[in-house]
Amino acid sequence: MVPVRILAIESSCDETAAAVCVDGKILSNEIATQAVHAKFGGVVPELASRAHLQHIVPVVELALQKATVSIDTIDAIAYTQSPGLIGSLLVGGQFAKSLALSLGKPLIAVHHMQAHVLANLIEHPTMAFPFLCLTVSGGHTQLVKCESPTHMEVIGETIDDAAGEAFDKSAKLLGLPYPGGPLIDRYAKTGRADRFVFPEPQIANLDFSFSGLKTSILYFLQNAGKSHAYHPELIATPQEQRAFIDANLADLCASIQQRIVSILLHKLKKAVVMTGIKNIALAGGVSANSGLRNGIQQMAAQYHYHSTIPSLAYCTDNAAMIAITGYYKYLDKQFASLDLRSTAKATW
Ligand code: KG4
Ligand code: ZN
DSSP states (O other): OOOOEEEEEEOSSSEEEEEEEETTEEEEEEEEEOGGGGGGTSOOHHHHHHHHHHHHHHHHHHHHHHHTOOGGGOOEEEEEEESSOHHHHHHHHHHHHHHHHHHTOOEEEEEHHHHHHHHHHHHOTTOOSSEEEEEEOSSOEEEEEEEETTEEEEEEEBSSSOHHHHHHHHHHHTTOOSSOHHHHHHHHTTSOTTSSOOOOOOOSSSOBOOHHHHHHHHHHHHTTTSOSSOOGGGOOOHHHHHHHHHHHHHHHHHHHHHHHHHHHHHHHHHHHHHHOOOEEEEESGGGGOHHHHHHHHHHHHHHTOEEEOOOGGGTSSOSHHHHHHHHHHHHTTOOOOOOTTOOSOOOO
16 A cells, blocks of 8 residues: 655644654654743734744754655645634645645645544554543643544533633743643642642533632632632732742642642543543643643543543644644545635534
8 A cells, every 4th residue: 555644734823833644653743832922921823923934834844854755755735724823823724725736735624623632543543432532722621522533522611711721820820921831730749739629610511611710719819828719808918929829839739730630530530421431531732731641540540441641742732633633534535625715714
């Protein structure tokens, strides 16, 4: 059989990434992270688009070079069509389409969240279907039932903030820089998770909610740890709040992380019970969190589930996950229009 070579491009947010995969095996996975946003405390869409324009050609060239694959031997170009920042998506999308047109190769449009799920197949190509995937990123929190690489269904999702936002917004309240998720993870390692107890939302179905947690942390810090409820008479001065945070940072991070992880894993367990599917997986940037990774493994051992977790490089945004998704869509002959006017909208 002739090998299938896919060149993939990811540009949905603030990472410009390119990867090459041959027959589902990742040969290169390059990424240019945009440092320009750090001083703004979050991603600035306009700056992200401009940085993608600067990075996209060198990143694609590097991915081809590292894979030792020549551009004319590529069978298809895969790219992130949506969801994401519209300007960022347009840069990657127009680049991918122009390349496909000039090479006379097919184009494959990839849904970013489907790609996060399929990142699990990069290192576990024989993974059993169906499986349930807890997909947790900066913009999404979903429970996905996966029947095959190209058939999946969202059976639960957040009704407000995403898990990554819960980490990042909590970190902001603690005065930590963006993105705060990895910092909470780091400080939590030396903290006591049972020191502060934050509430768990009671949502009946498989949906998630994180906005209440953020508010309870806000009130708790405003009262310098005296109460979770809003008590105007308890409001501490900014100096008192800072002193409280500094004295308790590791325990605060461990307690916040523990609550976010328990909200996620309780819903995953509920989904297993409801569907009877005991193959479980993690995906998305938040699956880099050590508390969540340990937690899912402990849960799998306790209840005899089978768990799969991608390596850290395949958890946060990357082009290898777009390449593997492109590969399965190529096998399924799911090609996209080369019309340069088409919009940034993808289907699973
Ligand atoms: O999937 P991703 O790279 O980008 C999106 O598609 O959103 O996810 C980014 C999110 C951010 O909110 C970031 O804080 C979070 O993933 N994140 C983490 C960790 N590493 C990344 N959150 C908690 N612990 C981590 N170790
Ligand atoms: Zn993502």
